[in-house]
Amino acid sequence: MSPPRRIVVGISGASGVIYGVRMLEALRAAGVETHMVMSRSAEITLAHETDFKVAEVRALADHWYQQADIGAGIASGSFRAMGMVIAPCSIRSMSEIATGVTTGLLTRAADVMLKERRRLVLMVRETPFHLGHLRTMTQLAEMGAVVAPPLPAFYARPTSLEEMVDHSIGRVLDLFGIDSGLVRRWKDPA
Numbered sequence: 267m268s269p270p271r272r273i274v275v276g277i278s279g280a281s282g283v284i285y286g287v288r289m290l291e292a293l294r295a296a297g298v299e300t301h302m303v304m305s306r307s308a309e310i311t312l313a314h315e316t317d318f319k320v321a322e323v324r325a326l327a328d329h330w331y332q333q334a335d336i337g338a339g340i341a342s343g344s345f346r347a348m349g350m351v352i353a354p355c356s357i358r359s360m361s362e363i364a365t366g367v368t369t370g371l372l373t374r375a376a377d378v379m380l381k382e383r384r385r386l387v388l389m390v391r392e393t394p395f396h397l398g399h400l401r402t403m404t405q406l407a408e409m410g411a412v413v414a415p416p417l418p419a420f421y422a423r424p425t426s427l428e429e430m431v432d433h434s435i436g437r438v439l440d441l442f443g444i445d446s447g448l449v450r451r452w453k454d455p456a
């Protein structure tokens with residue numbers, strides 16, 4: 267049973283909320299249905315880091331849910347999806363996912379992806395990491411998650427912040443087999 271072209275997008279309160287915004291835009295452009303949940307902290311970073319309103323971000327998703335709505339479809343393993351990406355992923359959300367002690371819909375949906383053995387990509391944003399963060403990331407990798415911090419690729423010769431963001435978004439979508447057209451590929455004649 268192949269899942270519908272549908273991806274769950276979590277936006278948590280790490281710096282780089284623009285990654286979540288661009289993820290929704292890129293998935294829409296690629297014709298992939300999105301189901302979005304944003305943490306309260308992400309709403310705060312959105313106001314600090316961008317001119318977007320929460321309603322504008324919600325409008326970029328096909329479906330959106332309140333963080334407290336733990337009865338939403340995406341909280342269940344029976345809900346079909348290609349997987350989930352958390353862009354950006356805070357240390358707090360990452361740590362909840364690693365323990366399984368989830369306190370809201372965002373981390374519950376991620377927990378479901380792991381238990382159903384679906385793709386879960388975490389764009390973890392923090393620096394520097396202490397040993398506990400690194401151990402938690404190891405644990406998540408062992409559990410099947412893909413830990414993909416949004417680090418710029420300078421070989422792509424980005425000339426703007428937008429290009430740097432888009433490259434990272436494109437590389438994450440590569441992990442789902444979605445060619446967004448956003449990646450300048452190394453030595454690829456195509």
Ligand SMILES: Cc1cc2nc3c(=O)[nH]c(=O)nc-3n(C[C@H](O)[C@H](O)[C@H](O)COP(=O)(O)O)c2cc1C
Pocket residue numbers: 277278279280281305306307308310311314355356357358359360391392393
């Ligand atoms: C402007 C701003 C930037 C932040 N940047 C980060 C960050 O890069 N990484 C991180 O883990 N937390 C960051 N935080 C702290 C998180 O928002 C905080 O730990 C929060 O509890 C995360 O909750 P959530 O995982 O439910 O979104 C930032 C907070 C603010 C207000």
